[in-house]
Structures are given as structure tokens and as C-alpha cells.
Amino acid sequence: MGKLTIGCxxxxxxxxxLDFAVKxxxxxxxxxxxxxxxxxxxxxxxxxxxxxxxxxxSFLEKPVKExxxxxxxxxxxxxxxxxxxxxxxxxxxxxxxxxxxxxxxSTFDADRVLHIGGE
Amino acid sequence: xxxxxxGFIVQRPPYKSENPKLALxxxxxxxxxxxxxxxxxxxxxxxxxxxxxxxxxxxxxKAMDKYGLTSTxxxxxSALMLDLSVMVCKEDLERFGLSxxxxxxxxxxxxxxxxxxxxxxxxxxxxxxxxxxxLFF
Numbered sequence: 001m002g003k004l005t006i007g008c009x010x011x012x013x014x015x016x017x018l019d020f021a022v023k024x025x026x027x028x029x030x031x032x033x034x035x036x037x038x039x040x041x042x043x044x045x046x047x048x049x050x051x052x053x054x055x056x057x058s059f060l061e062k063p064v065k066e067x068x069x070x071x072x073x074x075x076x077x078x079x080x081x082x083x084x085x086x087x088x089x090x091x092x093x094x095x096x097x098x099x100x101x102x103x104x105x106s107t108f109d110a111d112r113v114l115h116i117g118g119e
Numbered sequence: 120x121x122x123x124x125x126g127f128i129v130q131r132p133p134y135k136s137e138n139p140k141l142a143l144x145x146x147x148x149x150x151x152x153x154x155x156x157x158x159x160x161x162x163x164x165x166x167x168x169x170x171x172x173x174x175x176x177x178x179x180x181k182a183m184d185k186y187g188l189t190s191t192x193x194x195x196x197s198a199l200m201l202d203l204s205v206m207v208c209k210e211d212l213e214r215f216g217l218s219x220x221x222x223x224x225x226x227x228x229x230x231x232x233x234x235x236x237x238x239x240x241x242x243x244x245x246x247x248x249x250x251x252x253x254l255f256f
Contacts, residue, residue: 007254009141040145041137080141100148104162105155108123113252117131118138 002111003034007103009118011042012058017116018046019058024114026063029070036110037067038103040077041118044084047076049092061092068094075102120159125149126250127164128243129172133191134182139175142166142256143194150201165204165250167243172256173211176222176235196226199233206246207237 006025010017018039025035039046046060053059068074078097081087091097107113127146131138146164153161168176175191182190198205207222219237226233236242247253 009138041141099151100145101150101152101155103145104125104149104152104164107125107252108121108152108156108160108162110252113254115252115254117256118141119136 001032001034003036003109004028005036005038005103005106005110005113006116007038007040007113008046008116009039009041009043010116011119012045012051012060014042015119016058018043018060021114021116022060022063022067025067025072029067029072035067035072036106037072037074038077038106039074040080040100040103042084043118044076044081044086047074047081047091047095047097048086049090064092065094073106077103122161122163123252124250125162125164126247126253127166128247128253128255129166129168129175130170131256132171133175133177133180138256139172139191140189140194142254143191143198145254146203147194147198147201149203165206165246166198167206167208167246168211169208169240169243170211173207173215173217173222176207177217178221178223192223195223195235196229196231199226199235200229200231202231202233204233204246205235206243207235208240208243209237210240212237 008021075096149164180190180192
């Protein structure tokens with residue numbers, strides 16, 4: 001089985017790119033692949049805990065937690081999060097926070113890198 | 120020991136979005152990636168500006184004066200100082216009526232030996248072919 005590294009820079013609300021990326025990660029894990037997931041820029045919005053589900057807005061906390069439980073590694077850019085006021089204590093359980101070199105290191109042994117830019 | 124080559128392709132204009140700055144900061148982060156890897160393993164980053172992205176390379180940006188923000192120009196100089204390869208598409212510069220004289224070519228003030236290369240698109244295409252993974256910003 002392979003390893004997929006996904007980088008997504010789009011926001012949780014205002015774009016469907018994160019929804020797509022999380023669904024793709026789920027499909028890869030279901031097939032037995034390893035997935036590393038990096039969020040940076042506005043994508044760090046995904047890392048905030050206690051998201052409230054509304055039918056009109058993307059809500060990804062539940063699927064992300066399920067994928068983390070299945071072995072997905074998910075990491076937010078610490079500087080991008082802090083710049084937006086998303087602090088460590090507000091970070092969803094299972095989400096790591098690192099500097100950008102974590103993403104680049106993840107590409108080292110990835111079979112595929114899917115980079116989804118921001119808005 | 121192995122090296123993975125990443126190609127960072129910047130195609131968005133500066134300041135309209137965060138993308139070009141994130142391309143530069145992520146590429147610069149290749150300098151500290153070794154701490155996650157085994158001895159001798161490397162991840163390298165090559166930067167190329169194409170399309171509207173060539174506007175990121177204009178000289179004399181005033182982001183710090185006007186917005187109190189580090190300019191894209193300054194990030195490009197940091198990349199040169201760290202010996203990253205920086206390429207700018209010649210044809211796309213010409214499309215804007217610009218030339219090599221208009222872009223950030225060096226970072227001599229930081230002691231950088233590396234210089235920005237204004238190259239035909241064919242050279243950027245070659246870099247992309249040689250890269251293990253491409254990241255479009």
C-alpha cells in the first residue's frame with residue numbers, strides 16, 4: 001500500500017476544497033493507504049475544535065476525528081494558525097501543530113503528493 | 120541517502136491572496152526539513168514564477184511601508200540567500216511589458232551568491248519534469 005500526502009490551503013468555510021480533501025483522505029484510508037494531511041494558510045481553520053454543525057456550512061470535525069482514529073496524521077501550520085488567533089488550546093484533539101518543514105518532510109516518502117492551493 | 124525534489128510553481132499575483140507568500144515560506148522551510156529525515160536524506164525546493172505569478176518578482180515593493188508586512192520581494196531575497204533556485208518565465212514577463220531589469224535578481228546585501236534566473240518557459244518545464252512532486256500556488 002502507498003502513502004498519500006495531502007496539503008490543503010483552503011478555508012473550511014467559503015470553499016469546498018477541504019471537504020473534497022477529507023473525503024479523498026477517507027477513500028485512501030479505506031483502501032489501506034497511509035495518509036498525511038497538512039493544512040496551512042486559511043486551511044488551518046479546520047484545526048479548530050468545537051465546530052458547530054449547521055446544514056449550510058461545511059462541518060468536518062467528525063470525519064477528521066474518525067480518520068485520525070483510523071491512523072491519518074493531520075497537522076496544521078502553527079504560524080498560520082497563530083496568525084489567525086487559533087491557539088493550541090483551541091486545537092481539535094488528534095491535530096498536531098508544526099512548522100512548514102513537517103509538510104515537506106512528509107513528501108519525502110510519499111508516493112503521491114496532492115497539493116490543493118488556497119483561495 | 121536520497122533526495123526528493125519539489126517544484127514550487129507560483130502562478131497567482133502578489134498580495135491578492137496569500138498563495139505566493141505561502142509558496143515562498145514553504146520552499147524556504149526545505150532548509151530545516153532534515154530534522155525529520157534520516158542522515159543524508161534531503162528534500163530540495165525549486166521555485167518558478169509563471170503567468171500572473173511573475174508579478175511577485177517586481178523590484179521595490181513597498182509592503183512593509185504601506186502595510187507593515189514582509190514583501191514578496193523580501194521573501195524572494197531570503198530564498199536566494201538560502202541558495203534556492205528561483206526562475207522567472209521570460210515570456211510571461213514580456214507579456215506584461217516587463218524585462219529582467221524590472222525583477223529581483225539578487226540579494227547581494229544579504230551576501231547571497233544565488234541569483235534569479237529569467238528563463239524561457241521550456242527551462243521551467245524541464246525543472247518540472249525533473250521534480251518528484253509539483254506544488255502549484
